[in-house]
Amino acid sequence: MSEHFDRLHALPEGFFGIGTANIRSLFPNPTLIQLDGRDQRFLFVSILLHGNEYTGLRVMQRVLAEHAHDLPRSILLFVGNVRATESNLRFLPDQVDYNRCWPGTLLSPGPTTKMMQRVIEIAHGQPLFAAIDIHNNTGRNPHYACITDPRAENQNLAAMFSRVGTVFNHRGVSTMAFDGICPAATLECGLPGDPAGIDNACHFIEQLLTLDALPTEPPPRETLHLVESHLSMEIPEQISFEFDLDADADLRFEPDIENRNFTLVDPHQVFGYTRVERPVLITDTDGHDVTDQVVRVEDGKIYLNNTMMPAMITRDKLVVRQDCLCHLMQDYLPNHEAEL
Ligand SMILES: [Zn+2]
Structure with missing residues (x-):
């Protein structure tokens, strides 16, 4: 059986003020929210796949407060591990890691892998512009983007966020589930709540709301130092x-x-x-x-x-x-x- 997730077609009342400790008063379960914008090529954004990494929530609160009344581009927003979020943990002892259980995972099938499979099926059923997964580091790190497929569009996506980017291929991460479908990157925004990380990610998401296309030539090394x-x-x-x-x-x-x-x-x-x-x-x-x-x-x-x-x-x-x-x-x- 699949883990249950809710689907919404608008932001729930109270979205802009919700904190992490009371997140389940608004999102009792993982939730996929579809927001229609002028350009119907969706930006998929996942937040809180790791419950203690709340920068993504702050980013989407700020970006949507600014743009939700007249969204330049449609958004599919996946609010992930809300149970771990209210406990300020990456994931709970009875859970699997929500960013290791997307299609391609090495984990054996279970309720959470089936939920992610379903989320991906829904997303893949839409025209997609890009998929962004917002995270934090628990240690001190520069901000950087991670891509699982080093194709030129993805490198340009990474370069829009930071001058250092990483190629990684941990099985079952959400970014990998979009490879071959649309440009995709994971943002690592420093420590949870780091104001500079929030600013940087807000700017990045706002750019993606209005960008027409990503360049198809890889960026020069001065623009992106790519490590793997x-x-x-x-x-x-x-x-x-x-x-x-x-x-x-x-x-x-x-x-x-x-x-x-x-x-x-x-x-x-x-x-x-x-x-x-x-x-x-x-x-x-x-x-x-x-x-x-x-x-x-x-x-x-x-x-x-x-x-x-x-x-x-x-x-x-x-x-x-x-x-x-x-x-x-x-x-x-x-x-x-x-x-x-
Ligand atoms: Zn994370």
């Missing part, structure tokens, strides 16, 4: 960890490790300290364990085997356990196979 993520670094459940070098833990990191986001770490820089043999688990996008190819442990110090760029490092321990410590990026090269 093939790898994520997880900490196995049984390994204790702290962001404090003096702590009594299996794995220890510098307290300011978030400053390494989007910087290059070479094979001679210490990434972390450990008293166990295999303190981290590195997986590629197919879920294969590639730990021993990517990192080495020498005298209790962890090193990368190749120069890479960590991104989305978080010090939020729950997020580390539910998702990962960070992703490891390299410059995007067309037809590039990951060099581990």
Whole structure:
């Protein structure tokens, strides 16, 4: 059976003032809202797929307060994990990650994967201009867009948001479900509620409401530095960890490790300290364990085997356990196979 979601054809009364703690007074369930505009090529926007990442709600409140009375372009707005939102969590213990269960997911079919399948069927049944999924990082990161298909239109979409963009292909993310259908990108807007992230995303969405078409030539490198993520670094459940070098833990990191986001770490820089043999688990996008190819442990110090760029490092321990410590990026090269 599919998880239930509501469908609306207008914004519910009270939309502009709703907060996260009381979101279910307006949206008791995930909700797909269709708003008709002058240009009927829809902009699909998903928000709150991760319940604690509320910038997308603020963005759509502001953009729609400005434009809903005379919308330049139709919008399909999907309000995602409202139960986790009211608890300020990425997802609840009894839930799956709402951004890992879209068509193409590695998860076995369940109520939430079926709901996303249905949402995508509805969206694909409409003329689509672009699909945007709005997120936050839990660690300190620059704002950037992620694309799963590096075609020129998507690169231009990413460049409209930030000068750094990432190519990622985690199975089951919403952006991937639109590949081949319309340009699609995930926006990472800094920490939840970061005013600069909200401003940047509002400006971006407003541009998409009036843009006629995206350029079909890829942007030059000065406009977009594209990196790609093939790898994520997880900490196995049984390994204790702290962001404090003096702590009594299996794995220890510098307290300011978030400053390494989007910087290059070479094979001679210490990434972390450990008293166990295999303190981290590195997986590629197919879920294969590639730990021993990517990192080495020498005298209790962890090193990368190749120069890479960590991104989305978080010090939020729950997020580390539910998702990962960070992703490891390299410059995007067309037809590039990951060099581990
Ligand atoms: Zn997210």
